[in-house]
Amino acid sequence: EKGGYDTFMAKEIAEQPKAVSDTLLGRIGTDGRLKLDEMRLTDAELREVDKVVVIACGTAYHSGMVAKYAIEHWTRIPTEVELASEFRYRDPVVGPRTLVIAISQSGETMDTIMALRFAREQGAKVLAICNTQGSTIPRESDAVVYTYAGPEVAVASTKAFLTQIVACYLVALYVAQVRGNKYGDEIAAVVRELQDMPRKVDLVLDTTEEMKRIADELKDAPSVLFIGRHVGFPVALEGALKLKELAYMHAEGFAAGELKHGPIALLEDGVPVIVVVPSPAGRSVLHEKIISNIQEVRARGARTIVIAEEGDEAVVPYADTIVRIPACPTLLQPLVATVPLQVFAAAMATAKGLDVDQPRNLAKSVTVE
Numbered sequence: 001e002k003g004g005y006d007t008f009m010a011k012e013i014a015e016q017p018k019a020v021s022d023t024l025l026g027r028i029g030t031d032g033r034l035k036l037d038e039m040r041l042t043d044a045e046l047r048e049v050d051k052v053v054v055i056a057c058g059t060a061y062h063s064g065m066v067a068k069y070a071i072e073h074w075t076r077i078p079t080e081v082e083l084a085s086e087f088r089y090r091d092p093v094v095g096p097r098t099l100v101i102a103i104s105q106s107g108e109t110m111d112t113i114m115a116l117r118f119a120r121e122q123g124a125k126v127l128a129i130c131n132t133q134g135s136t137i138p139r140e141s142d143a144v145v146y147t148y149a150g151p152e153v154a155v156a157s158t159k160a161f162l163t164q165i166v167a168c169y170l171v172a173l174y175v176a177q178v179r180g181n182k183y184g185d186e187i188a189a190v191v192r193e194l195q196d197m198p199r200k201v202d203l204v205l206d207t208t209e210e211m212k213r214i215a216d217e218l219k220d221a222p223s224v225l226f227i228g229r230h231v232g233f234p235v236a237l238e239g240a241l242k243l244k245e246l247a248y249m250h251a252e253g254f255a256a257g258e259l260k261h262g263p264i265a266l267l268e269d270g271v272p273v274i275v276v277v278p279s280p281a282g283r284s285v286l287h288e289k290i291i292s293n294i295q296e297v298r299a300r301g302a303r304t305i306v307i308a309e310e311g312d313e314a315v316v317p318y319a320d321t322i323v324r325i326p327a328c329p330t331l332l333q334p335l336v337a338t339v340p341l342q343v344f345a346a347a348m349a350t351a352k353g354l355d356v357d358q359p360r361n362l363a364k365s366v367t368v369e
């Protein structure tokens with residue numbers, strides 16, 4: 001049932017191109033317009049939304065962080081993302097014009113269920129992004145956009161994460177389409193780019209052997225840091241979460257610009273720092289900034305493993321190791337940048353002789369608050 005792979009996680013990582021393409025299937029018309037059949041919220045309701053709040057836990061929360069960048073950029077609706085376990089205990093401002101997006105692979109995560117119930121009590125509309133048909137979260141929501149990752153068996157989420165991000169893009173682009181905005185032309189171009197992402201996710205699987213080699217070299221490191229900016233920040237957090245879960249190692253993700261405000265004190269000779277480099281195209285400011293962040297960590301003796309686009313030569317002088325990912329628009333980059341980090345975490349666990357599919361202390365679905 002592992003289809004020739006050693007672990008379910010390896011199989012599920014390899015299934016990501018298909019998971020992404022299945023999640024796009026039937027949702028983009030030949031005219032490039034989006035159709036979300038299970039959306040159920042009317043155009044009038046979507047036009048009234050004045051705030052979006054994304055609630056989720058763990059890996060799904062990281063997809064929600066990506067969603068915030070996409071929704072604010074394409075729709076101009078102020079968007080917050082919050083851990084479901086924190087949301088209802090802090091008297092959040094939600095009302096009938098708030099769209100709450102609850103993201104969950106299992107659809108049974110109690111923290112997320114309780115948060116969505118609270119949101120509905122306040123009169124908010126809840127849209128679920130979920131991988132499990134008929135589970136509690138979509139059943140209790142006003143609308144649903146299913147992800148089509150297929151069953152995810154490994155405890156650590158991989159393909160569900162990529163499809164959650166895809167669903168978030170679809171929702172953001174759909175809302176932008178309904179409301180119309182100044183980014184109209186950009187949206188058509190992004191939709192075309194999105195359709196090309198399964199191919200790029202497939203290409204990035206070629207980094208697998210390289211990531212395993214890097215993991216073998218780093219398996220005794222006391223800790224690994226991950227840094228990124230913009231959507232590379234949630235990717236860094238996700239890379240660190242995977243490593244904690246699977247290899248039981250100290251790992252932390254940071255917004256690269258935040259390092260100098262404290263965490264840089266952690267750096268000493270040889271500490272591995274994995275850097276998610278934003279696309280150089282069109283957003284050169286962000287790219288320049290990360291280069292200075294890489295210089296900062298290198299000057300403190302860090303060993304830099306740089307995840308950068310094909311053709312990005314500017315990073316070469318600052319990288320001890322470069323891992324190449326296919327070029328794509330910055331907002332879409334998490335779909336390719338996350339994959340080597342998933343492979344890395346699994347390879348670290350394997351190198352340490354740990355159970356990749358069933359890490360200690362974790363359950364696939366967390367049904368208690």
Ligand code: F6R
Pocket residue numbers: 057058059060061103104105106107108109112155156157158245364365366
């Ligand atoms: C991480 C992981 C967990 C889940 C979290 C939410 O690899 O699997 O962090 O992402 O427990 O679960 P769902 O998405 O089922 O609500």
